[in-house]
Amino acid sequence: MNTASEEKNLAEHGELYDVQAMHAPIMRERAEPRDGYEPIHPVWALLFGAFLFWGGWYLGRYSGDFRVDVLDEKKSLGAAAVAAQPIDPVVLGERLYQGRCLACHQADGKGRPGQFPPLAGSEWVLGPPATLARIVLHGLQGKINVNGETYNGQMPGMASQLTDAQIAAVLTYIRQAWGNQADPVEGKVVAAARQATSARKTQWTVAELEQQPKEDPLPATTAGSVEPGKAPPAATPPATKTPKNN
Ligand code: HEC
Numbered sequence: 598m599n600t601a602s603e604e605k606n607l608a609e610h611g612e613l614y615d616v617q618a619m620h621a622p623i624m625r626e627r628a629e630p631r632d633g634y635e636p637i638h639p640v641w642a643l644l645f646g647a648f649l650f651w652g653g654w655y656l657g658r659y660s661g662d663f664r665v666d667v668l669d670e671k672k673s674l675g676a677a678a679v680a681a682q683p684i685d686p687v688v689l690g691e692r693l694y695q696g697r698c699l700a701c702h703q704a705d706g707k708g709r710p711g712q713f714p715p716l717a718g719s720e721w722v723l724g725p726p727a728t729l730a731r732i733v734l735h736g737l738q739g740k741i742n743v744n745g746e747t748y749n750g751q752m753p754g755m756a757s758q759l760t761d762a763q764i765a766a767v768l769t770y771i772r773q774a775w776g777n778q779a780d781p782v783e784g785k786v787v788a789a790a791r792q793a794t795s796a797r798k799t800q801w802t803v804a805e806l807e808q809q810p811k812e813d814p815l816p817a818t819t820a821g822s823v824e825p826g827k828a829p830p831a832a833t834p835p836a837t838k839t840p841k842n843n
Pocket residue numbers: 694697698699700701702712713714715716719720721722729732733737738739740741743748749750751752753755767768771
């Protein structure tokens with residue numbers, strides 16, 4: 598029966614019987630399994646645990662904090678939220694440069710001697726954006742002098758592959774990379790150049806480019822977005838147009 602210390606313990610807790618001792622036989626023996634209550638195989642328990650763990654990890658990794666704009670890409674957060682994070686034209690321009698221009702003009706913008714002219718320090722790159730836009734839109738052929746060297750190659754036009762905004766971004770990039778310091782190029786400047794030269798099918802020559810206006814009247818479709826103080830310059834008389842392109 599109970600020892601003296603057990604008696605004391607029982608008295609202290611106000612119990613007449615030692616509950617633990619009473620349960621010991623039951624704890625020692627497991628009940629016979631009954632139909633439908635058999636314990637599952639431990640492998641299943643492990644698999645189930647692993648599956649739960651994976652589910653938690655997956656949610657944590659891919660739920661995107663349950664943000665509406667992450668989970669539903671069609672959902673717009675409104676113009677304000679979009680306008681708050683404008684695309685940096687230099688970042689976009691660098692990516693486009695790597696995909697569209699780097700193969701010829703090289704990563705350092707220095708081109709290849711005798712083959713591809715440099716963009717770093719080039720007076721063409723730092724010059725009028727309207728001319729630059731024309732070069733990228735329709736390409737260039739024949740002799741050209743860049744940084745004191747003469748080149749005579751072929752550059753393809755990209756009018757059908759790049760949007761006005763993309764061309765503006767890549768031009769902005771080349772005007773600010775490799776130590777170049779010129780103003781960014783706006784999409785509407787490229788749009789104006791595209792409109793003014795829409796009939797053109799062949800690459801430019803330097804002689805043709807020099808006859809082109811250095812600034813285009815902005816297209817009617819975007820004229821509404823022009824600031825009042827910045828009306829399109831009237832300095833582009835029809836006489837400067839080359840007969841070839843019209
Ligand atoms: C297939 C090669 C090639 C690709 C791609 C190319 N260019 Fe050119 N680029 C040339 C060549 C060749 C010339 C010189 C053409 C000539 O000799 O008449 C040139 C000339 C130029 C010029 C005027 C001369 C100068 O060095 O400043 C500019 C500006 C220019 N390219 C910008 C670009 C931009 C921006 C891109 C990408 C959107 C691009 N090029 C893609 C080959 C290329």
